[in-house]
Amino acid sequence: MGIETAGAAAVPRRSQRRFKQVREVIDALRHGTRRNTRRLAAKREVKQLSDWKDQVEVMVHHGKISVPYSWTVGSTLSKWYVLMRDKGEIWANRCPSCGKVYVPPKIKCNDCYKDMNDWVKLPGTGILESYTVVHYSEPVIQPQEPPIIYGLVKMDGADTAMVHLMGEVEPEQLMVGMRVEAVMSEEREANIFDIRYFRPSAGGEA
Amino acid sequence: MGKRVGIIGVGQTHHAAKRLDASGVELIAEAVTRALDDAQLTIKDIDAVVIGNMDHFENINYVDMWAADGLGSCMKPVFKVTTGGTTGTTVGACGYYHAASGLFDVVMAVGWEKNSESDTQAAISTCANPTLERDSFAGAIGPLATEYSMYMKAYGATEEDAARVAARDRNNACNNPFAHIRQHVTVEEVLASPMLSYPIKFLDMCPRSDGACAVIFAVEEKAKRLCPRPAWVHCSVVRHDYTHFGDLEWTWMPTLERATAEAYRLAGIHDPLKELDVCELYLPASTCGVKWMDSCWFCEKGGAPELIRKGTFEMDGELPINPSGGVISCNPIGATALIRVGEAAWQIMGRAGDRQVEGAKKAMATGFGGCSWSDVFILGADLP
Ligand SMILES: [Zn+2]
Numbered sequence: 001m002g003i004e005t006a007g008a009a010a011v012p013r014r015s016q017r018r019f020k021q022v023r024e025v026i027d028a029l030r031h032g033t034r035r036n037t038r039r040l041a042a043k044r045e046v047k048q049l050s051d052w053k054d055q056v057e058v059m060v061h062h063g064k065i066s067v068p069y070s071w072t073v074g075s076t077l078s079k080w081y082v083l084m085r086d087k088g089e090i091w092a093n094r095c096p097s098c099g100k101v102y103v104p105p106k107i108k109c110n111d112c113y114k115d116m117n118d119w120v121k122l123p124g125t126g127i128l129e130s131y132t133v134v135h136y137s138e139p140v141i142q143p144q145e146p147p148i149i150y151g152l153v154k155m156d157g158a159d160t161a162m163v164h165l166m167g168e169v170e171p172e173q174l175m176v177g178m179r180v181e182a183v184m185s186e187e188r189e190a191n192i193f194d195i196r197y198f199r200p201s202a203g204g205e206a
Numbered sequence: 207m208g209k210r211v212g213i214i215g216v217g218q219t220h221h222a223a224k225r226l227d228a229s230g231v232e233l234i235a236e237a238v239t240r241a242l243d244d245a246q247l248t249i250k251d252i253d254a255v256v257i258g259n260m261d262h263f264e265n266i267n268y269v270d271m272w273a274a275d276g277l278g279s280c281m282k283p284v285f286k287v288t289t290g291g292t293t294g295t296t297v298g299a300c301g302y303y304h305a306a307s308g309l310f311d312v313v314m315a316v317g318w319e320k321n322s323e324s325d326t327q328a329a330i331s332t333c334a335n336p337t338l339e340r341d342s343f344a345g346a347i348g349p350l351a352t353e354y355s356m357y358m359k360a361y362g363a364t365e366e367d368a369a370r371v372a373a374r375d376r377n378n379a380c381n382n383p384f385a386h387i388r389q390h391v392t393v394e395e396v397l398a399s400p401m402l403s404y405p406i407k408f409l410d411m412c413p414r415s416d417g418a419c420a421v422i423f424a425v426e427e428k429a430k431r432l433c434p435r436p437a438w439v440h441c442s443v444v445r446h447d448y449t450h451f452g453d454l455e456w457t458w459m460p461t462l463e464r465a466t467a468e469a470y471r472l473a474g475i476h477d478p479l480k481e482l483d484v485c486e487l488y489l490p491a492s493t494c495g496v497k498w499m500d501s502c503w504f505c506e507k508g509g510a511p512e513l514i515r516k517g518t519f520e521m522d523g524e525l526p527i528n529p530s531g532g533v534i535s536c537n538p539i540g541a542t543a544l545i546r547v548g549e550a551a552w553q554i555m556g557r558a559g560d561r562q563v564e565g566a567k568k569a570m571a572t573g574f575g576g577c578s579w580s581d582v583f584i585l586g587a588d589l590p
Contacts (some may be wrong), residue, residue, distance in 0.1 A: 019323040025587025061337040069265040069324045072416075109237050113249035 048097030076107050078117070081190035088184045090195065092158050103158040124182040125201060126155035133171045143193065147171065153180055153198050190195040208306030210590060212429030212436025213555075214422050215245025216548035221386040221417035221536045224322040227256070231266060233418040235276035236429050236539075241314065241420035244557075249278040251394070252422070253310040254287050256300040257317070258293040259540030262329040264320050277316060287448070287532040290333055291488070291575025293317055294543025298573075299423055299442045299581060305423040312428055317544035318418035326414045327435035333576065335450065342516075343451050346490065347411060349577070351403040354493035356456040358405065361508035363485075363496050365405045368513050369396035371495030372410050372534060377522060379531020381560040386415040386536040396492070410534070419545045426589075435570075437551035437569070440584040441472035446576060454578060458513045459501040461580040466502050469570070469582040473590070479518070482565040484553045485527045486546040488574040492534060495519075502570075519565070522559030529553070530559065543573030547583050554587050 073081065076093070083091050093116040094101045095109035102109075106116055131150040137146050149166035166174065167183065181201035188194040217240025219233050228236065242248060246338075257270055257277060266272055270286040277284070289296040290523075294317040301315030331344040343349060357363050362436070373393045379385040391409055398470075399408040429436040445465040446589070466478070475481045489495040499510035504518075504525070513519065519527040530549040533542055550569035552558040567588065573581035 059337075065328050065331060065340070067262065067265070067324050067328045071264070071323055072224075072226055072229050072320065074232045075230065076232065077228050106275045107229075107231055113278045119284055129464065150432045151494070174580055 010086070017150070024205055049134055074107070076105050078190075079119075080105050081194065084184070084194040085188040085190040088194075090122045090124050090155070092120050092122050092155075092183060094120055101157060101159045103155055103160060104160055110198075121155065122155050122157045124155070124184075126153050126158075126180055126198075128152070128166070128174065128176060128178050128180050129154050129161050130176055131166060131174050133174075149174065151180070155182075165197040166199065168199035173200070208303070209495040210426040210438065211302055211305040212425050212426065212433065212438045213547075213551040213585065214312075214424045214429050214433035214436050215241045215243075215247065215497035216419070216421050216551050216557075217237070217241030217244055218384050218541070218545060218548060219417045219420040219538075220384055221415045221538055223413065223415060225320075225385065225416040228294075230266065230269075230318060230320045230323075230483045231273045231276035233320065233353055233538075234273050234316060234420075235278075235301070235462065236279055236312045237318065237420040238276065238314070238316060240400045241422050245422045247312070247321075247422065247432070247555050251312055252278065252282065252314045254283040254285070254313045254402050254538060255279040256297045256304065256313065258287045258289070258297040258314045259318050260290065260293060260329070261288055262285045262324070263539065264323045264333050267282075272274055273318075278314075287432075288540070289575060289579065292444075292446070292543055292573040292579045292581045293540045293575065294419065294545065295442075295443065295488075295547060295571070295573025295581035295583065296543075298544050298547045298583065299444055301421065301423045302403075302439050302583075303425075305425045308425070310425075312422065312424045314420055314422050315544060316418065316420045317538075317541035319540040319542075320416050321414035322416050322537060326539075339451055347403045347406055349451060349526060350491045350493060351406040353454075353456045354405055354491075357493075360457045361511065363508075363511045365397060365407075366411055368405065368492040368512050369393045369407075370492075371489070371519075372492035374520055375489070375492065375495070375519070375528045375532040375534050376409070378529050378561065379535035382530045382535070384536070385531045385560070386417070386481055386538075388531070406491055406493060410488050412534045412537040415536055415538040417541050417547050419538075419541040419546075421544055421548050421551065423435070428430065433555075435555050435587065436545040437554035437585040438587070438589055440568075440590040441469050441582070443469045443472065443582045444579075445581075446579040449577065450523045451577060457497075458507060459498050459578060461578055462498055462501040462582075463503070465572075465580040466570075467581045469584050470503065473568075473586070475568075475584070475586040478502065479525055480555070482525055482568050482570050484529065484550070484563040484569045485519075485525060486530060486532070486550045486553075486569070487504040487527055488533055488543050488546055488572050489528070489572060490533050490537075494574070502572075526563050529558065529563060543571075543575070543581065546571040546573065547581075547585075550583065550585050552586050 092103035093105040097112040154161040396409040445461040550571035
């Protein structure tokens with residue numbers, strides 16, 4: 001449409017005629033009619049197509065498929081969760097090749113692709129590497145009402161940090177680098193909330 | 207024409223209805239570790255990784271990220287490809303294309319599925335147009351039943367012909383330690399099993415499985431150095447279409463017909479029944495093992511029942527099909543088609559154990575998915 005008006009006003013008559021032919025071909029192609037269809041037929045087709053779309057009552061179809069999912073935790077993480085549930089302890093695993101200690105545990109070392117058969121118990125203390133205070137509400141994914149504090153905790157004895165919630169602390173008391181400790185839940189069910197949250201611990205800033 | 211490429215290693219999990227001991231990532235790690243062992247490589251030898259599974263089956267986005275430790279893909283180029291049932295052959299095709307391009311020497315293709323984690327029939331129905339065909343033609347069994355029904359009417363094929371295919375594949379699976387279902391059955395038992403959707407009965411249909419498969423492709427110079435007997439890729443052909451179910455050709459399989467025709471042309475095969483030594487075909491139901499034989503050019507249209515009644519595709523027949531037990535014995539969907547490629551490669555490499563077809567020098571593997579898509583690999587003991 002834009003091409004048509006701008007072009008028609010600016011170009012000489014012979015070019016205008018040529019332009020009209022080109023436009024008709026484009027219109028015909030756009031609406032699925034063949035190049036060799038007679039011009040009149042093409043015009044009639046275009047008119048009909050533009051008419052019917054204005055008068056359609058548009059529908060929305062509501063699906064019924066709702067797939068329930070359940071995830072096999074796997075041997076590696078099952079071991080980790082069961083140790084938390086039964087003993088209230090946080091463990092990590094260590095690469096036999098490069099010695100890197102992962103928490104949560106890994107199936108294979110990222111760097112060496114070795115089986116992770118060395119398990120080490122962590123003291124449950126560490127430092128807060130970073131954090132944020134979440135104010136928005138996403139009921140489907142959040143475990144509790146906001147505000148929620150997401151923390152990135154590097155535990156003593158591990159080479160990787162793990163993410164969890166911070167508790168027993170006001171947002172303004174938080175400091176990057178502060179020492180924190182895991183608080184285990186009273187009733188544990190072998191999932192990530194067997195660690196209730198991390199809280200500031202004695203020793204202050206690392 | 208790209209560089210010449212050989213398969214130098216194959217690994218697969220022990221498949222089962224529910225692998226409670228292993229998460230999806232652990233299944234992937236099991237297959238990858240076994241493929242590396244098979245090729246006698248370490249993860250450092252792998253230059254690029256291709257992975258795929260079915261959308262919606264595990265509610266996992268970004269398997270290429272989430273499975274990185276099991277996949278061994280940290281700090282490597284990794285690509286996710288997903289094309290429904292053909293995913294396995296498509297990740298295989300992408301592995302091959304990457305190596306054939308000359309840009310990567312050794313490429314690992316991985317397919318996996320944890321079917322036990324959701325409702326397979328509901329998830330698979332999301333492949334159909336949601337506003338038109340999902341409610342009225344849902345699931346995988348009904349459409350396959352409809353197509354065989356038409357084939358029966360057109361050519362006089364019978365339920366018993368399909369049952370013969372079911373018994374063949376299920377009995378072959380007893381020779382495959384990796385197969386999910388390993389159970390001897392008779393033709394009569396297949397015919398007597400519960401009707402799912404006429405004419406497909408319970409023992410005609412594939413199961414849903416947990417499992418993974420990894421196949422390692424290497425460019426010619428590397429393959430020759432690393433492997434005593436690579437399975438050389440003679441061609442990889444992909445033919446997909448999109449239609450509404452009602453637009454499909456129901457008495458033969460156009461995508462399979464086109465894909466195999468192109469594959470035979472590329473591989474220089476004129477009489478596939480004579481020139482191929484073994485096939486691993488993605489047959490989601492035994493009925494496909496009748497009807498689709500026409501579309502593989504093993505016979506004229508309608509000729510398949512006669513070949514099946516003659517035992518042409520049995521282990522001791524002219525062209526053994528599915529020594530592994532095929533898809534009706536084992537079906538971790540995103541891995542299923544790659545298992546066909548891996549099993550065909552093992553046949554060429556002479557590593558197929560109790561299911562080995564002696565002296566197999568040329569093998570065909572196929573993938574099936576979508577409605578109705580076909581991928582074809584032809585592998586050979588000799589350089590293409
Ligand atoms: Zn390591």
